Amino acid sequence: MATKPSFWLMKSEPESFSIQDLARSPKKTTDWSGVRNYQARNFMRDMTKGDRVLFYHSSADPSAVVGTSVVVKEAYPDHTALDPKDHHYDPKATKEKPIWEMVDIKLDEIFPEPLPLGELRKVKALADMELLRKGSRLSVQPVRPREFEVVVQLAGQAAGTAKRAAKKKAAPAAKPRKKRSSAR
């Protein structure tokens, strides 16, 4: 690839399409139809194959970054804009001028533990993230490489913490060990 991969964040309400839905999709891939915001569309036009995407659950309990995915198909017309029966139908769109576009993304990983918005706000290195800006509503947004890296790293840490907590919880149920002299 000519350029380095870029990094993005895409929002979805888990009620309509969750990362678990993505995991169950054929080839763990979905098209990102239904975006009806020009800025978000323009960002999708900037995407190239191999770009990495943070998957975010909005209006969730709690809202959180829940995993990562990869762009596998670059922007092409969003056919749902042409379908009068579709919820995202746009009467201004035509076959010649589709207006709206979408990309395909494929699941990379589901984080062992979601990273809630509240946790992300505590992290200094993420202070400039678009997602954390007051009143930010962009459903498709760029993420700095550094921010992407930090989020993925945090997800790894959170997983470790959760594992240790689970172990601790399970420990009291375990049989008390017979003491024996250690050779060490």
Added chain:
DNA sequence: GCCAACGTTGGC
């Protein structure tokens, strides 16, 4: 081109 009214998003 201005701007009020309206609709939507999304955290809380």
Added chain:
DNA sequence: GCCAACGTTGGC
């Protein structure tokens, strides 16, 4: 369910 922050629409 509330409401702040936006984006869009349409009258003028």
